[in-house]
Structures are given as C-alpha cells and as structure tokens.
Amino acid sequence: MTAIRTEQLTKRFGGFTAVRDLTLRVDDGEVFGFLGPNGAGKSTTIDMLLDFVRPTSGELTVLGHDPRTEPRAVRERIGILPEGYDLYDRLSARRHVELAIELAATDDDPDAVLRRVGLADSAARSVGGFSKGMRQRLALGMALVGEPDLLVLDEPSSGLDPQGAKEMRQLVREEADRGATVFFSSHILDQVEAVCDRVGIMNDAELVTVDTVDGLRSATGSTSTLVVSVDNAPDVGPVQEVEGVSDVTVVDDTLRIDCDDPGVKATVISRIERAGATVTDIDVDETTLEDVFVEYTDETAAPEVHE
Numbered sequence: 001m002t003a004i005r006t007e008q009l010t011k012r013f014g015g016f017t018a019v020r021d022l023t024l025r026v027d028d029g030e031v032f033g034f035l036g037p038n039g040a041g042k043s044t045t046i047d048m049l050l051d052f053v054r055p056t057s058g059e060l061t062v063l064g065h066d067p068r069t070e071p072r073a074v075r076e077r078i079g080i081l082p083e084g085y086d087l088y089d090r091l092s093a094r095r096h097v098e099l100a101i102e103l104a105a106t107d108d109d110p111d112a113v114l115r116r117v118g119l120a121d122s123a124a125r126s127v128g129g130f131s132k133g134m135r136q137r138l139a140l141g142m143a144l145v146g147e148p149d150l151l152v153l154d155e156p157s158s159g160l161d162p163q164g165a166k167e168m169r170q171l172v173r174e175e176a177d178r179g180a181t182v183f184f185s186s187h188i189l190d191q192v193e194a195v196c197d198r199v200g201i202m203n204d205a206e207l208v209t210v211d212t213v214d215g216l217r218s219a220t221g222s223t224s225t226l227v228v229s230v231d232n233a234p235d236v237g238p239v240q241e242v243e244g245v246s247d248v249t250v251v252d253d254t255l256r257i258d259c260d261d262p263g264v265k266a267t268v269i270s271r272i273e274r275a276g277a278t279v280t281d282i283d284v285d286e287t288t289l290e291d292v293f294v295e296y297t298d299e300t301a302a303p304e305v306h307e
C-alpha cells in the first residue's frame with residue numbers, strides 16, 4: 001500500500017506559493033527523508049498531510065484516507081513530531097507520556113517509552129527544567145506511543161547532541177523494522193543518508209527530485225572514488241576497461257579509480273590483482289548527500305525534475 005500519496009498538491013498563502021504541484025508517493029515501510037533549504041516548503045507539506053493546513057488545490061491521501069475528510073482515521077494511526085510541539089512545563093515527563101497513552105487508548109508502558117528515548121532517569125522531573133534536546137526526546141517518545149503505522153517527524157534531530165542523534169537514527173530503524181513508515185524532514189544530511197531508503201528534495205516550493213541516495217548520486221553524475229594502495233603500480237589498462245569506471249589516475253603506489261557505478265569496485269580490485277599488484281589498502285571517497293543536495297538546490301545547477 002502507499003502510505004502517503006500526493007497529486008499536484010499546492011498551497012498558496014495569499015499570492016505566495018509555499019508548495020507547488022507536489023506529486024509524491026511514499027510506500028508502506030519506507031524511511032523517507034524530506035530535504036530542502038529553509039523555506040522550501042517542507043513543513044507546509046507536512047502540515048497538509050496532517051490537516052493542520054488546507055491545500056489550495058491538489059489531492060492527497062495518508063494511509064489511504066484523505067486527511068481533509070477523515071482526519072481522525074489518519075491521526076489515530078500516525079505518530080507526529082511536529083515542528084513546534086507543546087509541552088506542559090509543570091508536568092513530569094512520565095505524565096506527558098501517560099497522557100499520550102491515554103489519548104491513543106493503548107497499553108504502552110510509559111517507563112519503557114521513556115527508556116527508548118533515553119529519559120528513564122528524568123521520568124519524574126518537571127519538563128520546565130528540561131533542555132531543548134530532552135524536550136525533543138520526550139516529544140519523540142510521545143510520537144512513538146501506540147506503534148503508529150506512520151511516523152511523521154519534522155526535524156527530529158533538532159536540539160539533539162551527537163549521541164541523541166545516533167539514538168534517534170536507531171529508533172527510526174527500529175520503527176521501520178517493525179513495519180512502520182517513517183517520513184521525516186531534516187537539514188542534517190548525514191542523518192538522512194544513514195537512515196533513509198529514499199530521499200525527496202524540495203527547492204523553492206517544488207520537489208526537484210526523488211530517489212535513493214545512490215540513485216541521486218548517479219543521477220547527478222557523481223562518482224565514488226576507490227583509492228587503492230599497491231606494492232607497485234600495475235598496468236592500469238585492464239582497470240580502465242571495466243564498465244562503470246570513468247577515470248584512473250596513478251600517483252606513486254596509489255591508484256585513484258573514479259566509478260560511475262558503485263557496484264564495480266570488487267571487479268576493479270580483482271583486475272588490479274590480476275595485473276600482478278598486491279593490494280595493501282583500500283579506501284572509498286563517496287560523494288556525500290551534501291554534495292548532491294547542493295547540486296539540486298543551487299539555482300544555477302538545478303537539474304530537471306525527474307521521478
């Protein structure tokens with residue numbers, strides 16, 4: 001089934017278009033990263049999925065329901081970490097989770113939820129004294145209550161320290177492993193790269209691409225470079241002939257092999273060894289998602305839309 005489907009979804013605020021003709025599908029069980037620079041239209045899209053904001057035109061379904069006409073059917077099966085969430089300073093962390101459990105009418109154990117987000121030791125503390133990262137962890141824990149079919153997370157890593165960000169990634173993976181779909185927006189590209197099955201990039205109100213991270217790399221013509229140290233440099237002719245290799249350079253005993261196709265690395269290594277060299281070290285310089293992101297969101301370099 002399709003967890004999220006939008007067709008030509010558009011939102012205008014007065015004369016300003018925040019989201020233009022967005023057509024997107026997110027499959028069940030996918031971890032989908034929704035990227036874009038500030039003001040690109042990510043939160044507005046999420047708000048339309050949750051019926052916090054009404055589209056100006058276009059179609060959308062979330063878990064098979066139109067959030068405009070069946071908001072309850074949608075909300076009761078999704079966990080939401082919105083951009084600006086409300087917490088009650090005088091209530092404890094445990095009370096917040098208990099309230100989320102009551103609202104979802106589930107039998108989750110509040111302490112187990114707090115353990116999952118690293119707040120077990122602060123369960124009884126009032127939230128007023130919490131740091132930004134602790135508040136973020138609590139809001140995330142509340143979103144996890146009731147094993148939702150779809151998690152919609154707006155900037156889930158915001159305010160988290162590196163350990164918190166790592167735990168967030170693990171949580172996202174655990175949720176996907178139990179079958180949930182995870183849709184999240186982020187600016188933290190290495191987070192997205194580490195955890196997402198597919199990525200959509202918004203720029204200036206439009207979706208400019210949707211693909212896997214590897215797919216994005218090849219679509220932008222990006223290469224990964226295999227850096228191979230050898231005991232003595234062999235004839236590189238047979239390596240150059242491998243399909244998917246775009247360039248080979250040799251400096252002393254190090255070969256740098258640019259690969260358009262990330263799947264050719266094993267073939268390259270075996271060609272080097274067959275050419276009589278002993279491989280002493282292997283390293284890979286991958287094009288990062290950040291490089292791809294800059295290419296798609298840089299006005300002068302933006303490629304054509306393709307899905």
Ligand SMILES: Nc1ncnc2c1ncn2[C@@H]1O[C@H](COP(=O)(O)OP(=O)(O)OP(=O)(O)O)[C@@H](O)[C@H]1O
Nearest residue numbers: 013016017018036037038039040041042043044045
């Ligand atoms: N209620 C509103 N009224 C007028 N303009 C709005 C409203 N909500 C959002 N916008 C505008 O729509 C554009 C998209 O905003 P949105 O919050 O969706 O971007 P975003 O991609 O989530 O950005 P960020 O990464 O900064 O959160 C922005 O230019 C914003 O100012």
